[in-house]
Amino acid sequence: EPEVTQTPSHQVTQMGQEVILRCVPISNHLYFYWYRQILGQKVEFLVSFYNNEISEKSEIFDDQFSVERPDGSNFTLKIRSTKLEDSAMYFCASSGTTSTDTQYFGPGTRLTVL
Amino acid sequence: KQEVTQIPAALSVPEGENLVLNCSFTDSAIYNLQWFRQDPGKGLTSLLLIQSSQREQTSGRLNASLDKSSGRSTLYIAASQPGDSATYLCAVWGNTPLVFGKGTRLSVIA
Numbered sequence: 001e002p003e004v005t006q007t008p009s010h011q012v013t014q015m016g017q018e019v020i021l022r023c024v025p026i027s028n029h030l031y032f033y034w035y036r037q038i039l040g041q042k043v044e045f046l047v048s049f050y051n052n053e054i055s056e057k058s059e060i061f062d063d064q065f066s067v068e069r070p071d072g073s074n075f076t077l078k079i080r081s082t083k084l085e086d087s088a089m090y091f092c093a094s095s096g097t098t099s100t101d102t103q104y105f106g107p108g109t110r111l112t113v114l
Numbered sequence: 115k116q117e118v119t120q121i122p123a124a125l126s127v128p129e130g131e132n133l134v135l136n137c138s139f140t141d142s143a144i145y146n147l148q149w150f151r152q153d154p155g156k157g158l159t160s161l162l163l164i165q166s167s168q169r170e171q172t173s174g175r176l177n178a179s180l181d182k183s184s185g186r187s188t189l190y191i192a193a194s195q196p197g198d199s200a201t202y203l204c205a206v207w208g209n210t211p212l213v214f215g216k217g218t219r220l221s222v223i224a
Contacts, residue, residue, distance in 0.1 A: 033211060043158070043203065043214040056211060091157060100145040100165075100207055105158040 002026040004106035006092050012112045013082055021077045021109045023092030032075045033093040033103060034067065036060070043091065049075065050099070082113045116141045116208050120215035127194055128223050135189040135218045137204030142182050149178050149189050150203040152217065158203065162189070194222045 005024045013019050025032050034046040047057040049067055066078045075094075079086055089108045095101040117140045127133050137147070146165045150158040162171045162178040164187070170179040177190040191198060201217040 035212070042216050043205070043212075045211050045213070048211050058210065093158075099211070102148065102160050102163045103212060104160060105150070107157040110155075 004092055004094055004104050006090075006106040006109050008109060009107065010110045010112070012114065015084060015113055016081050019079050019082055019111065021079075021090050021092075021111070023075045023077070023106055024073050025075055025092065025094030026096075026104055027073070029094035029096050029104075031055075031095045031099050031101070032067075032069070033095075034077045035091045035093065035105075036088040037091065037108075038085075038088045046077070048099075055099075079111075082111075084113050087111055087113045116144075116206060116210070116213045118204060118206055118213050118215035120202075120204055120218050122218060123216070124219040124221075126221040126223060129194060129196060131194050131222075132190070132192050133194055133220070135191070135202050135204075135220070137187040137189070137215055139185045139187075139206045139208075139213075141208050142185050144182065144206045144208040147178075147180055147187050147204065147206045148212065149176075149187075150205065152201045152203055154201075161202075191220075194220075196222050196224045198222050 007022045032049040037043045047061045048055045064080045091108045092106045093103040095103045119138050121136045148163045149161040164171045164180040175192040180187045201219045203217045205212040205214045
């Protein structure tokens with residue numbers, strides 16, 4: 001069964017460093033998302049992406065964040081200058097042909113900022 | 115701003131029991147509601163999606179209902195098994211893609 005994959009599973013970085021989290025959505029899906037979950041808190045929406053551009057973003061998704069679909073399969077989230085409070089689990093998700101289809105989530109990347 | 119609340123926060127039941135998890139949301143203008151399962155330290159597994167025009171969805175031992183006008187959904191699990199132990203998350207799609215509740219942590223005791 002097709003699934004969303006994410007790499008790395010765990011990333012440790014120093015405060016102020018740039019990180020890139022990678023995702024491979026399900027191959028025929030058109031809509032892509034990033035969410036994050038700080039330990040013990042709710043899953044929060046960051047950004048949605050469709051047709052090679054951001055379709056929606058939350059207040060969390062400020063100028064230090066960016067997303068890209070560099071090729072036909074990968075979808076990346078870049079954090080330019082990490083802060084301690086960026087430590088969280090980051091989930092990528094994708095959905096099919098309409099924006100309100102079922103979203104399928106990847107296993108997540110645990111980001112630890114020291 | 116949409117708020118999603120799940121009650122109870124934690125639930126422990128003996129194996130074989132039928133149970134109901136509750137989800138409420140403040141803004142009834144939603145496109146759909148999705149139930150997920152999350153195992154510790156893992157990703158989210160989609161269980162059921164209910165479109166705003168639907169009243170319920172069923173998958174195996176799971177049944178989810180939606181009452182949009184009252185801002186409520188329930189997830190019914192029949193004949194619970196130890197393998198059902200996980201955190202169950204409810205999420206609604208309204209003005210923004212998927213606003214989540216904090217989840218109900220379910221433990222099914224053998």
